[in-house]
Amino acid sequence: MTRNDPIKHFFIWPALLIVLVISIFPLIYSLTTSFMSLRLVPPIPPRFVGFGNYIELLQNPRFWHVTWTTTIIAFISVGLQYVIGFSVALALNRNVPGEGLFRVSFLLPMLVAPVAVALIARQILNPTMGPLNELMTFFGFPNLPFLTQTRWAIGAIISVEVWQWTPFVMLMLLAGLQTLPDDVYEAAALENASSWQQFWGITFPMMLPISVAVVFIRLIESYKIIDTVFVMTGGGPGISTETLTLFAYQEGFKKFNLGYTSALSFLFLIVITVIGLVYLAILKPYLEKHK
Amino acid sequence: MSVRDLKGNGRWWALAGCLLWLAFTFFPLYWVTITSFKSPLGVVGGPTYLPFVDFEPTLTAWTELLSGQRGQFYNNFMASTIIGLSASVIATAVGSMAAYALVRFTFEVKLLTGVIFVVVAFGGYLLGRHVAGYGQAISLIYAFIAALALAIGSSRIRLPGPILGNDDIVFWFVSQRMFPPIVAAFALFLMYTEMGKLGFKLVDTYTGLTFAYVAFSLPIVIWLMRDFFAALPIEVEEAAMVDNVPSWRIFFGIVVPMSKPGLIATFMITLAFVWNEFLFALFLTNSRWQTLPILVAGQNSQRGDEWWSISAAALVAIIPMVIMAGILSRLMRSGLLLGAIK
Numbered sequence: 001m002t003r004n005d006p007i008k009h010f011f012i013w014p015a016l017l018i019v020l021v022i023s024i025f026p027l028i029y030s031l032t033t034s035f036m037s038l039r040l041v042p043p044i045p046p047r048f049v050g051f052g053n054y055i056e057l058l059q060n061p062r063f064w065h066v067t068w069t070t071t072i073i074a075f076i077s078v079g080l081q082y083v084i085g086f087s088v089a090l091a092l093n094r095n096v097p098g099e100g101l102f103r104v105s106f107l108l109p110m111l112v113a114p115v116a117v118a119l120i121a122r123q124i125l126n127p128t129m130g131p132l133n134e135l136m137t138f139f140g141f142p143n144l145p146f147l148t149q150t151r152w153a154i155g156a157i158i159s160v161e162v163w164q165w166t167p168f169v170m171l172m173l174l175a176g177l178q179t180l181p182d183d184v185y186e187a188a189a190l191e192n193a194s195s196w197q198q199f200w201g202i203t204f205p206m207m208l209p210i211s212v213a214v215v216f217i218r219l220i221e222s223y224k225i226i227d228t229v230f231v232m233t234g235g236g237p238g239i240s241t242e243t244l245t246l247f248a249y250q251e252g253f254k255k256f257n258l259g260y261t262s263a264l265s266f267l268f269l270i271v272i273t274v275i276g277l278v279y280l281a282i283l284k285p286y287l288e289k290h291k
Numbered sequence: 292m293s294v295r296d297l298k299g300n301g302r303w304w305a306l307a308g309c310l311l312w313l314a315f316t317f318f319p320l321y322w323v324t325i326t327s328f329k330s331p332l333g334v335v336g337g338p339t340y341l342p343f344v345d346f347e348p349t350l351t352a353w354t355e356l357l358s359g360q361r362g363q364f365y366n367n368f369m370a371s372t373i374i375g376l377s378a379s380v381i382a383t384a385v386g387s388m389a390a391y392a393l394v395r396f397t398f399e400v401k402l403l404t405g406v407i408f409v410v411v412a413f414g415g416y417l418l419g420r421h422v423a424g425y426g427q428a429i430s431l432i433y434a435f436i437a438a439l440a441l442a443i444g445s446s447r448i449r450l451p452g453p454i455l456g457n458d459d460i461v462f463w464f465v466s467q468r469m470f471p472p473i474v475a476a477f478a479l480f481l482m483y484t485e486m487g488k489l490g491f492k493l494v495d496t497y498t499g500l501t502f503a504y505v506a507f508s509l510p511i512v513i514w515l516m517r518d519f520f521a522a523l524p525i526e527v528e529e530a531a532m533v534d535n536v537p538s539w540r541i542f543f544g545i546v547v548p549m550s551k552p553g554l555i556a557t558f559m560i561t562l563a564f565v566w567n568e569f570l571f572a573l574f575l576t577n578s579r580w581q582t583l584p585i586l587v588a589g590q591n592s593q594r595g596d597e598w599w600s601i602s603a604a605a606l607v608a609i610i611p612m613v614i615m616a617g618i619l620s621r622l623m624r625s626g627l628l629l630g631a632i633k
Binding site for chain 1: 301302305306308309312313315316317318319320322323326334335338340385386388389391392393395396397398409412413416417420427431434435438439464467468469470471472473474475477478479481482502503505506507509510513537538539542563566567569570573574583584587588590598601602605608609612613615616617619
């Protein structure tokens with residue numbers, strides 16, 4: 001039930017104006033700049049180049065490399081977050097002993113500043129002073145190149161992402177699990193369905209809408225990753241762990257290549273939108289089947 | 292014993308899994324805490340794990356940090372606190388009002404009005420910039436005002452085309468979060484620089500950064516608070532309306548007190564977001580209003596491997612949020628966040 005009252009304008013306009021100003025200004029500015037050749041250092045007068053920046057970017061192997069790296073980090077870390085988060089949420093929902101303590105402490109990583117997390121990770125992964133190296137030496141693998149070899153570095157970034165964001169997935173899924181009705185499980189127990197069957201037959205399908213939403217949010221957010229990478233590897237070794245946002249930062253803030261950076265950010269927006277749409281399109285039939 | 296409880300071995304497997312995850316969650320936090328109490332020699336000599344057992348804790352790092360020997364950490368802390376608190380308060384207040392309006396009042400916006408706004412804003416900017424020869428900031432401001440005026444004017448007359456309702460407006464707000472922040476951060480930096488040339492200094496100011504944070508928190512606030520307001524019983528408000536209580540008094544006198552838990556939780560989530568935010572602070576500040584994440588991120592390149600003092604600095608950024616987590620988790624138990632994702 002909604003009503004009509006002129007005062008509604010007083011309620012909504014402050015928020016509307018603020019968001020409009022902050023979203024339309026950058027949009028207009030960067031979209032128009034993306035069709036121009038514009039550099040601040042060295043300063044050259046702006047020149048209209050049409051799709052030149054976009055074409056140059058699409059032909060730049062670095063762009064594809066960076067997109068691929070970001071995709072790998074996003075998909076693997078969100079996949080792990082979902083599996084671990086769901087398992088822990090299931091355990092907490094089933095009143096595992098000490099559930100109250102777990103609930104409070106599992107939330108913590110989410111609230112720690114990503115740059116601080118990355119610094120802690122650097123300490124732990126340190127080749128000489130870190131505890132992880134000592135542990136691996138004990139198992140017979142001394143001096144692993146955690147942050148200096150591409151595969152290990154990407155693995156380290158993914159672990160940090162999983163550490164930090166699994167709590168979010170867990171929190172959302174736990175809230176969802178608590179709304180599931182008991183009687184379905186009682187009926188299933190009468191039919192002697194095993195826990196495994198109950199999970200795939202009842203829990204998983206009923207949790208699908210929430211799962212889709214949570215994974216969607218995390219995927220979009222993961223594509224924006226910069227602070228962790230910035231501190232942990234700085235994109236290195238070479239550019240092997242550089243992500244889209246970091247690439248844009250380097251081009252824009254280090255080289256002040258404005259037209260190019262603007263084009264890059266719009267390609268980034270397109271990449272995110274395409275991935276979001278494909279994701280939703282793939283899952284739509286399943287969502288409708290279980291409605 | 293409800294059906295939800297685990298039976299037999301499953302219970303212990305689940306417990307083992309949870310304990311493993313607990314160890315994984317806590318180890319980094321434990322590590323940073325003990326490192327901040329180690330002496331420089333204790334850090335360089337290789338990993339040690341237990342205070343008083345394999346190393347002697349000292350307060351060196353903390354006294355150095357708090358006495359200001361290591362740069363102006365106090366300044367960053369105050370900047371973070373002031374900006375964080377004010378941005379969260381403003382965003383929660385403004386966002387809640389909008390969320391309430393979107394739950395209780397009817398909004399109808401013609402799609403065509405939106406199109407007019409975007410077209411006029413773009414066209415006006417290009418005209419001002421390349422035909423009339425104004426500067427960037429001036430043409431943007433004129434284009435924005437013209438677009439807004441035309442859009443409002445056009446909503447008065449009857450326009451054909453689809454009508455957008457409350458849900459579409461909420462979706463528009465939330466979709467702002469899809470936008471990669473690097474696009475906005477970089478464009479805002481250039482915009483703020485342009486404004487600076489006009490005499491309004493915004494880069495590295497309280498106003499500039501707070502404004503950006505308010506704008507970027509609003510979508511979350513509206514999203515969370517909308518579900519919260521929708522869950523409130525409408526009968527109380529209807530009873531007040533029968534007595535001819537004006538809408539603004541219903542909101543501030545009845546609705547706000549009733550939704551205190553939701554407001555507090557939303558405020559805290561916003562605060563955590565602003566406190567930890569890195570990208571905007573990186574672009575929009577350079578010295579006076581630099582926030583803690585920037586200071587913390589700079590530690591490594593400035594200090595190399597001085598882990599004891601880096602740990603202490605990182606902890607200063609972490610501890611306030613950990614205290615908040617304790618308070619927040621109590622509020623979360625009511626399943627407050629669930630509504631937000633449906």
